[in-house]
Amino acid sequence: QQPVQSPQAVILREGEDAVINCSSSKALYSVHWYRQKHGEAPVFLMILLKGGEQKGHEKISASFNEKKQQSSLYLTASQLSYSGTYFCGTERKSGGYQKVTFGTGTKLQVIP
């Protein structure tokens, strides 16, 4: 089952903050976040493991609430370079495998 991301798209002015949410209907082992710039392959941002920890990467951080099966990605003081599509990937057991399934993505555009 594909995780659900919201919002589908967001436009920010430089310096503004944004939150991207990712939720699953199934129990999760971990949540992965990736960013894909136009015409490029997705690039890893961070992995959050069970335990509800919050991780950070520059001004981008994320949290994982395993009870609610939700993760949120926080972008603070956004920069033009943050523009791209953000994907969450949820890891869970499926048919004997532990597999990562990606959401539909959130298109983020940062404008001057």
Added chain:
Amino acid sequence: GAGVSQSPSNKVTEKGKDVELRCDPISGHTALYWYRQSLGQGLEFLIYFQGNSAPDKSGLPSDRFSAERTGGSVSTLTIQRTQQEDSAVYLCASSRTSAETQYFGPGTRLLVL
């Protein structure tokens, strides 16, 4: 070290022809994924290989699609009797284990005329 490589980078083919797409994962990575991405869309899971286990083929859209992974390393995605709706970017990713970072290749852009 070298990242994930894919070939060809671009492929134009005629409807009805077969195509083979190749992925060279990072050495030592046991997990390998194939995804399809249509223009402006998300990552559509196709198939997943984990070590020597039987692959998870649940994402393959039809029996025209198949993939194999030889010796736990190189993988080939084959599309038989291509259709115009098969046009997309096909991305391959590998990771040390299923729980770790996926490293994506640059993709193969397939155009079916």
